[in-house]
Amino acid sequence: MKKFLILCALGVLCNSPAFSADTFVMDPEYTIPSFEVGHLGFTTQRGRFDKAEGKVVLDIPAKKGSVEFVVHTKSLDMGSKAWTVHVRSEGLFDVEKFPTMTFKSDNLIFEDDKVVAAEGQFTLLGITKPLKITVKRFNCATNAIVNKFMCSGDITATIKRSDYGMVKYIPTVSDEIQINVPVESYRQ
Amino acid sequence: MKITNSKLNLWPVAGRLFSFFAAGLFFCDTGFAAEKFIFDEVHSIPQFEFSHLGVTTQTGRFDVAKGAIYIDFAAHKGSVYYEIDASSLNMGYGTETPESAGYRLFNVSVFPTIKFKSGKLVFNSKNEITAAVGKLTLLGVSKPLTVTVSNFKCAPNPVTKRKTCACDVRATLMRTDFGMIQYIPGISDLIIINVPVEAYRSQ
Numbered sequence: 001m002k003k004f005l006i007l008c009a010l011g012v013l014c015n016s017p018a019f020s021a022d023t024f025v026m027d028p029e030y031t032i033p034s035f036e037v038g039h040l041g042f043t044t045q046r047g048r049f050d051k052a053e054g055k056v057v058l059d060i061p062a063k064k065g066s067v068e069f070v071v072h073t074k075s076l077d078m079g080s081k082a083w084t085v086h087v088r089s090e091g092l093f094d095v096e097k098f099p100t101m102t103f104k105s106d107n108l109i110f111e112d113d114k115v116v117a118a119e120g121q122f123t124l125l126g127i128t129k130p131l132k133i134t135v136k137r138f139n140c141a142t143n144a145i146v147n148k149f150m151c152s153g154d155i156t157a158t159i160k161r162s163d164y165g166m167v168k169y170i171p172t173v174s175d176e177i178q179i180n181v182p183v184e185s186y187r188q
Numbered sequence: 189m190k191i192t193n194s195k196l197n198l199w200p201v202a203g204r205l206f207s208f209f210a211a212g213l214f215f216c217d218t219g220f221a222a223e224k225f226i227f228d229e230v231h232s233i234p235q236f237e238f239s240h241l242g243v244t245t246q247t248g249r250f251d252v253a254k255g256a257i258y259i260d261f262a263a264h265k266g267s268v269y270y271e272i273d274a275s276s277l278n279m280g281y282g283t284e285t286p287e288s289a290g291y292r293l294f295n296v297s298v299f300p301t302i303k304f305k306s307g308k309l310v311f312n313s314k315n316e317i318t319a320a321v322g323k324l325t326l327l328g329v330s331k332p333l334t335v336t337v338s339n340f341k342c343a344p345n346p347v348t349k350r351k352t353c354a355c356d357v358r359a360t361l362m363r364t365d366f367g368m369i370q371y372i373p374g375i376s377d378l379i380i381i382n383v384p385v386e387a388y389r390s391q
Binding site: 028030032041077079080139154182 | 229235246249347
């Protein structure tokens with residue numbers, strides 16, 4: 001343990017970022033978060049945030065890494081303009097007061113050389129709670145079109161919005177929210 | 189284009205001919221007991237999913253669509269008409285232009301609408317619609333398409349109090365069947381379509 005701490009102090013064996021870790025920056029055009037919500041007991045409605053940014057630090061041989069993801073809440077787009085204005089407003093995303101939502105994790109979970117999940121902290125309406133996200137289709141390869149090395153995956157997570165104080169219209173509009181984020185990120 | 193099952197006398201000749209044709213198409217089986225429900229355009233927005241570069245599941249959306257469904261619950265029959273404004277394509281990364289990939293793929297200037305019509309609704313024993321067998325017209329090409337319907341429910345809308353029938357509609361198609369062949373395989377041939385439908389009873 002002592003030896004580990006010394007090596008850690010030298011920046012060799014720390015959790016992240018170790019020297020063998022690569023940093024990947026998310027491509028905002030193909031990393032657009034959306035969510036699904038039950039509406040009036042009738043349908044599954046979808047909303048989307050058009051502006052988000054993030055980076056992933058990956059040390060695949062060491063099975064370690066971290067992620068930081070920021071969603072700009074004013075970019076919410078529900079399709080209908082009036083509905084968008086409503087969902088952005090106070091009591092729901094309250095975008096003037098809370099312009100960002102964030103997810104941060106330094107605990108990526110691997111199966112072999114693939115990231116399958118991440119345990120981290122999600123901040124919505126200024127409230128931070130633990131959140132485990134699931135990673136499907138994790139893949140790293142060179143995108144031949146742009147000749148850059150890319151790691152990608154489909155992220156899903158489920159939250160109860162009431163955990164973050166967003167209680168308006170429950171249960172007419174469901175408490176449970178399904179989050180979907182495709183991520184395409186390029187090595188720097 | 190408009191659908192009506194009455195007031196034919198108010199239409200000009202061409203409209204009458206179309207209405208007659210449409211009535212034959214949609215109502216020959218349903219009779220007069222069908223109730224008409226009009227799609228709430230705010231909550232009946234179509235979304236599609238595709239695989240990008242074979243690695244991620246991306247989505248796109250059309251923000252403007254309209255439709256109506258005619259249901260004869262007693263006879264377990266009905267029809268549906270749904271029309272998407274192709275120019276309302278919204279991929280999330282800015283305004284689409286005639287030069288953008290999305291508008292080129294959907295050839296929006298030549299084919300401004302995407303349509304689904306069905307004269308065959310499938311019911312289960314609980315009087316719920318579970319599918320619609322119809323035709324999708326995309327890029328001017330019409331092909332058979334069966335859409336699956338889940339969570340079908342009719343109830344008063346808790347907000348507006350109007351009688352509403354609602355469901356989640358899902359379909360899959362191969363876009364090359366409709367001649368949409370650009371960007372394969374970077375943008376997958378297989379497309380999944382999701383449409384929530386909240387339709388209120390016409391007065």
